[in-house]
Amino acid sequence: MSKKKNTTTPTPHDAAFRSFLANPDVARDFLELHLPAEYRQLCDLSTLKLEPATFVEPDLHQYASDILWSVKTTGGEDGYVYTLIEHQSTENLYMPFRMLRYSVAAMQRHLEQHKTLPLVIPVLFYHGERSPYPYSMNWLDCFENPALAAKIYTKPFPLVDITVVDDNEIMNHRRMAALTLLMKHIRQRDMLMCLDNLVRALQDIQDEEQITVLFNYLLNGSEHVTVEFLQTLAQRLPQHEDSIMTLAERLKQEGIQRYPAGYPAGYPAGSSAGGASKSTGNRPGAPERGNAGSTNLSADRTF
Structure with a gap:
């Protein structure tokens, strides 16, 4: 009772x-x-x-x-x-x-x-x-x-404002460098501008779970990442080439599902019949993340 x-x-x-x-x-x-x-x-x-x-x-x-x-x-x-x-x-x-x-x-x-x-x-x-x-x-x-x-x-709380931190200084942030660099530039239209530092930071990460989280964040968090950028990243990081190219394929599939009759002019992801576009601009009308794959940023492999 x-x-x-x-x-x-x-x-x-x-x-x-x-x-x-x-x-x-x-x-x-x-x-x-x-x-x-x-x-x-x-x-x-x-x-x-x-x-x-x-x-x-x-x-x-x-x-x-x-x-x-x-x-x-x-x-x-x-x-x-x-x-x-x-x-x-x-x-x-x-x-x-x-x-x-x-x-x-x-x-x-x-x-x-x-x-x-x-x-x-x-x-x-x-x-x-x-x-x-x-x-x-x-x-x-x-x-x-x-x-x-x-x-x-009774004093102002500590503030970590990465928007004003120089990229070269971020490279000294040890195990936080890759995540900090990505989060600083995730809204940037041309991700190629931070490619060199990003490659260096990713090369220092040995934890496969962290790599998985970062790659998923790159795809799910940015509206400007392009197939061209991912292909270039894969060339610079051969140890992660398979994972990155799988990510690039997901990016293409997002466009195919969004535009089954063909990409609109200016869409920077290559279709299944074409290669990567040279454009690094925004993806107009980009679908919400998760339409072609999981948006989970945990260590589960979703790319």
Whole structure:
């Protein structure tokens, strides 16, 4: 027999707090009393609007009641005030982290209908047995090394922007060189421009699974790769010639399936009756990848 789902409020603390704080007049008094002055000055409390907090995970209700109010800032911007109640006798060291998670969830839901990221002010209302509340309310103190956490999470995140990295520098990226080079140039109309470096990078890869992934990515990710390019690549990489020429045949078959009566003018892939075109331009009306073969970029051989 399946257990009946418990839909009742977990504790009387929840019911009492939720009933009061769902009232805008009570919520306004609460926020006027307990918001830090610098935050309170940002909020136009006459604009309070109760929001559904459906993003809160079920396990949260074991120890906290959540109330989410939206409020306009004094500058006219949208913002949220998120209040939580802690009512367990055993305090939670990670409550700041939990509050941060749900603050981010409120931001995410706001972004689904708006174009700007809102401010969210989390507030914890505590009435546990232990007094005073024993833990820090700084979420960075949840880490074993708060100083290192502060360096990581209060500064811009590291950015690897390969669009501004010189190809010669990419060639020094060891096992990442081939993938990085392909991803940098995958939208390039003339892939022959990066052929020399690509050949060098591919020659250094001994892992057959990685070669498989790269070749499938080349075919599935580029709208500009041509049979001519693949033929030239095969000549420069004789150890992978069979695989590359199979890839070239797939490229031809895509055109045959798309244009069974013959290629339109300017289509750079050779038909079954003709050779490769000298053009390296875009393939107009290129079919979606996968019509003539798998688009899976895993190690399974699909070329």
